[in-house]
Amino acid sequence: MRARRKSVPVRVGDVVIGGAAEIVVQSMTKADTRDVKATLNEISRLKDANCRIVRVAVPTKEAAQAMVEIKKASPLPIIADIHYDAPLALLALEAGVDGLRLNPGNIKDPEKVKEITRRAKEREVPIRIGVNAGSLPGRPKEGAGVRPPTEEVVTAMVNAALGHIHILESLDFNLIKVSMKASDPPTMIAANRALADKISYPLHLGVTEAGPPRTGAVKSAVGIGVLLEEGIGDTIRVSLAGDSVDEVEVAYGIVNALAEKLTGPNLIACPMCGRLEIDMLPMVAEVEQALKKIKRPINVSVMGCVVNGPGEGQHADIGIAGGKNKGILFKHGKIVGTFPENELVPALLRELDAIAKEDEQKLAS
């Protein structure tokens, strides 16, 4: 992985974004914001999934009023998502939100922008400028089924971002983060690269409207992954037409895929092939489930056969490899037992359970 781009850190509540901070995973609630209970319930599930910051849409005055209760009870820092409407931004700031997502250029009255930045500055609340390829003014049209003409779109996106930034800077406001999103990875990759050298504000990455979980996860992993691998990006949000907890899981999948050190369990499972002599899929599913309780960084491998099994398994902290009706359990490169097929996974699960209990006790103490 290449050296991380240097950015000036910004604080959202107690979470630092940019500078030397680790990549921050965030998400956005999908519950109706006016439904305080549903929104808080979603935030609580997001926290359990290790989401660090949550964005909440504030489309109406009722939603802004609900933010008072939501902010009071939220265990995570809250960013209010505002479009065009200055009074809603002011209400959100009064509600005590930890960040705003707002494009100052979209607010027509300069006095309103001045008031928002003054109050945000008083409260040390950062503003994310969010440029979307899809909603650029005067965006060039693409043909049927064709990608947008990336170069023109990228130039328009960079200019839009610099324009919004200029408005804030001219008001002596610099608690800024910026996102450059598009629904196609090439555009969002190019737009972030183009902006990365021009500013030192932290960058928020995302492939917008990536689609349903299966295909959206892949699009997001490609777009966000390419940028993170080259050191661009300080916080990420995966946008799926699905559960927000799925967004967080995919986001961590991307971050962990590139991490130099694991932050949790990593499951290495062979894809199976025509030399397989055990029924592997249910085994993998059981082990995957058991790993949810483990908090420590650990490589766990489930191999179907002896060709790659013991060899590749040796590099895992713990694992199993199947054979003909039986298999082996190994730890740190040493075989610690041979088991009949139906006892192989239970043997691994016992080991994983013991590890999970140790982790639980460590967390409790």
Add this chain to the structure above:
Amino acid sequence: MRARRKSVPVRVGDVVIGGAAEIVVQSMTKADTRDVKATLNEISRLKDANCRIVRVAVPTKEAAQAMVEIKKASPLPIIADIHYDAPLALLALEAGVDGLRLNPGNIKDPEKVKEITRRAKEREVPIRIGVNAGSLPGRPKEGAGVRPPTEEVVTAMVNAALGHIHILESLDFNLIKVSMKASDPPTMIAANRALADKISYPLHLGVTEAGPPRTGAVKSAVGIGVLLEEGIGDTIRVSLAGDSVDEVEVAYGIVNALAEKLTGPNLIACPMCGRLEIDMLPMVAEVEQALKKIKRPINVSVMGCVVNGPGEGQHADIGIAGGKNKGILFKHGKIVGTFPENELVPALLRELDAIAKEDEQKLAS
């Protein structure tokens, strides 16, 4: 996307890999190779998913014998996956396979290697050299939960690949492809980058043993995506502990995420948020299902609300955007109808059905 690395094309059956050819998606059967019917059934499903080449494990003499029937009936070019065993490679060649996956350095008898390359050359059958980080001889051990020391592993992988290549080249055999796989993306990314400049053979990319479909898809998208984006890679295989058809779908998801032109339908769906006033998830699922029948490149968008909906939707070829109890249908930037919520998706599905029928007629004519 950066310029594609130049490679010398190699032919596997009627499929060209490398050179100016498009990225080739391949997979590997998981059925027991000795079970000819099950293997052919899997190959047929892979073909329907647009898989271009299929690899089949040949671990035993019985499997090699089954290859005769499999090859005869297979609608896709077949690559025989061989480990260590020279007689199996010879049997597979006799069965008429279109490619071998075999590391010549693992076959102890130089005469056997000579015989394999001679016969492969006669039949114009290429050999893929496959280096796996996990099964390197004398591979340095990593600590608990820690990534392998990438630099040392990469050097060992490059040396292993060059060693195998040297054996084939010294026998005047150059129908070669090479893969450098690891179960962690940073190692496979670094290994491919390190080898890419040293040879001009096509590169086969994969994150090996990526795990179960959900997490494995993300790991694969990051590792393969980073390399494809920088122009490295001529054929890809996604390794999931799941159905091989899933591997192909994820592979196309990665390729399409970076493609300059779409090769099929692209679903843009907003992730929903607290301003949503329609029940979007079932809509997205229905549209996703309907798109399976469409073959043409087309951008289809499903947006939950008016904030990004019509704006971002305008750049799609066709789409819907929800509102309060009703929504709009648009085509090429123009609103073509307003519908109550329960008639919105049916209206889009009618349009998509008409497109699918046109595509079907075009394919049939």
